[in-house]
Amino acid sequence: MTTVSTVNIGKDFNRFPSGRYKAQGPASGEQFREEFLVPMLKREDQLVEVQLDDAIGYGSSFLEEAFGGLVRHHSFGDLENRIVLISDDLSLVAEIKSYIGEAKKKKRKG
Amino acid sequence: MKTAEWKLKRLCRRKDAKRVKRARGRGGHWTLGERLSARWGERQNIERVEAPEEIYLFGKRTHSQLARFLRTLRDSFRRKTCTVIDMTRTNRLMPGGTLLMYSELCRLSLIFPQHPFRFVRSKTDVVNQIFEHLGLFELAGFRSGVVPEREDVVSWKKCSSIVNDCQPAGELIETYESLSRDEVRQVFKGVSEAATNAVDHAYIGSRDDGLPEPLEKRWWMFSRESESTLFVGVCDLGVGIPRSLPHTFGERVQALLAQLSLRINDGSMIRAAMELKRTSTGKSERGKGLADMRTVVDKIPGSQLYIFSNSGAIRYSQGKFTVLNFDNSISGTMVGWTIPIDEASL
Numbered sequence: 001m002t003t004v005s006t007v008n009i010g011k012d013f014n015r016f017p018s019g020r021y022k023a024q025g026p027a028s029g030e031q032f033r034e035e036f037l038v039p040m041l042k043r044e045d046q047l048v049e050v051q052l053d054d055a056i057g058y059g060s061s062f063l064e065e066a067f068g069g070l071v072r073h074h075s076f077g078d079l080e081n082r083i084v085l086i087s088d089d090l091s092l093v094a095e096i097k098s099y100i101g102e103a104k105k106k107k108r109k110g
Numbered sequence: 111m112k113t114a115e116w117k118l119k120r121l122c123r124r125k126d127a128k129r130v131k132r133a134r135g136r137g138g139h140w141t142l143g144e145r146l147s148a149r150w151g152e153r154q155n156i157e158r159v160e161a162p163e164e165i166y167l168f169g170k171r172t173h174s175q176l177a178r179f180l181r182t183l184r185d186s187f188r189r190k191t192c193t194v195i196d197m198t199r200t201n202r203l204m205p206g207g208t209l210l211m212y213s214e215l216c217r218l219s220l221i222f223p224q225h226p227f228r229f230v231r232s233k234t235d236v237v238n239q240i241f242e243h244l245g246l247f248e249l250a251g252f253r254s255g256v257v258p259e260r261e262d263v264v265s266w267k268k269c270s271s272i273v274n275d276c277q278p279a280g281e282l283i284e285t286y287e288s289l290s291r292d293e294v295r296q297v298f299k300g301v302s303e304a305a306t307n308a309v310d311h312a313y314i315g316s317r318d319d320g321l322p323e324p325l326e327k328r329w330w331m332f333s334r335e336s337e338s339t340l341f342v343g344v345c346d347l348g349v350g351i352p353r354s355l356p357h358t359f360g361e362r363v364q365a366l367l368a369q370l371s372l373r374i375n376d377g378s379m380i381r382a383a384m385e386l387k388r389t390s391t392g393k394s395e396r397g398k399g400l401a402d403m404r405t406v407v408d409k410i411p412g413s414q415l416y417i418f419s420n421s422g423a424i425r426y427s428q429g430k431f432t433v434l435n436f437d438n439s440i441s442g443t444m445v446g447w448t449i450p451i452d453e454a455s456l
Contacts, residue, residue, distance in 0.1 A: 015277075016276045016277040016280040016281075016298075017302075018276035018302040018305060018306065019274030019276075019302070019305070019306050019309065019310075020310070024273060024274040024306070024309050025273040025274030025276075025309070026273070026275050027274075027275070056280045056283070056284065056294060056295065057280075057294065057296070057297075057298035057299045058295075058299060058302070059298075059299050059300075059302035059303040059306060059399065059402055060399060060401070061302070061303060061306045061310075062302070089295070
């Protein structure tokens with residue numbers, strides 16, 4: 001049975017996410033990925049719902065490392081269907097999906 | 111009544127018959143140098159650095175004056191002198207130029223914590239109020255006696271960090287009720303990427319300004335709301351985009367310059383940086399930050415982006431770039447946005 005776990009970036013992680021790597025600052029894409037997304041995705045029967053609107057905003061560095069990094073550093077299958085992005089801003093959702101897609105394309109090329 | 115004699119005795123920390131005698135000969139009037147010498151003693155050499163009339167980055171003349179002033183300031187701090195920053199002629203402070211000057215003074219204070227420096231106040235009250243409000247007089251240990259009370263002074267806000275911690279910046283942006291929820295999101299996106307660039311790319315090498323390198327990779331942010339616009343700016347004092355670009359994007363820089371029909375100069379390098387999205391190591395996921403800065407303007411009608419770095423600059427507005435080059439380098443990068451304020455939202 002598929003379960004759904006939810007993470008709200010602004011409330012559960014940090015309202016001011018910024019930067020790529022843990023070494024760069026306290027609310028990086030790498031930290032969000034490793035602390036929240038990866039443990040949730042490791043349960044194979046789980047959908048991960050990501051609430052985006054409670055953070056103040058997102059730079060591309062944070063988003064790309066958080067979501068594109070899932071492809072580069074891990075081997076989760078069917079990410080597009082397992083991660084559900086919730087936001088009023090459809091361009092934000094499209095942006096994140098593009099990072100996942102670009103990372104997959106590059107990984108296939110080797 | 112405070113006689114000239116009384117003033118002379120008050121100012122002299124040590125008896126100096128010659129100096130007193132000279133001043134008496136002129137009816138008790140002291141030159142600036144004599145007042146400063148009396149106050150801080152002859153044990154220090156005093157070097158006066160005159161600030162320009164306008165602290166302003168746009169315009170060939172004002173950009174050069176500001177860049178030269180900052181270079182002279184750095185040289186003064188390197189020498190074992192007491193630096194006196196003479197603001198007498200300064201009558202106009204624009205946020206981008208002031209952010210650069212503020213950052214430079216903070217950096218110099220960090221590198222030379224024991225170096226004495228002082229200000230001679232401006233003849234223009236608003237300039238002194240802004241300096242007091244920003245804490246520049248306090249940085250010099252100078253009790254100005256100025257009280258910042260004008261609305262166009264207290265609207266200046268600042269924050270700074272050495273890591274990519276954008277919480278202070280985000281909280282500052284959120285204070286502007288004139289910005290819509292979407293505009294806050296866009297501005298934070300741009301500021302976040304400017305901070306990321308500062309932490310990730312700006313301090314990859316020596317700034318080559320002849321000074322010891324501070325250990326921290328600091329960036330500074332200003333914001334100021336006027337009646338019609340909001341200015342938000344982020345400054346770093348690293349190697350500059352023209353020097354960091356080849357490190358980040360490798361051999362593609364020259365190819366792109368040729369493609370855009372641009373000569374190799376600092377302004378063109380900044381322009382090229384807005385287009386490039388790959389790194390020399392083939393990490394296609396990197397290098398999107400400058401595009402984020404442009405997105406702020408694309409999504410907020412009427413807004414403009416300015417990037418000053420070393421001797422070059424670009425202005426981006428309504429989908430068009432203007433590339434600028436100047437005679438002197440600011441030795442760092444200042445990214446700024448001006449955003450029109452909707453009067454209805456105030």
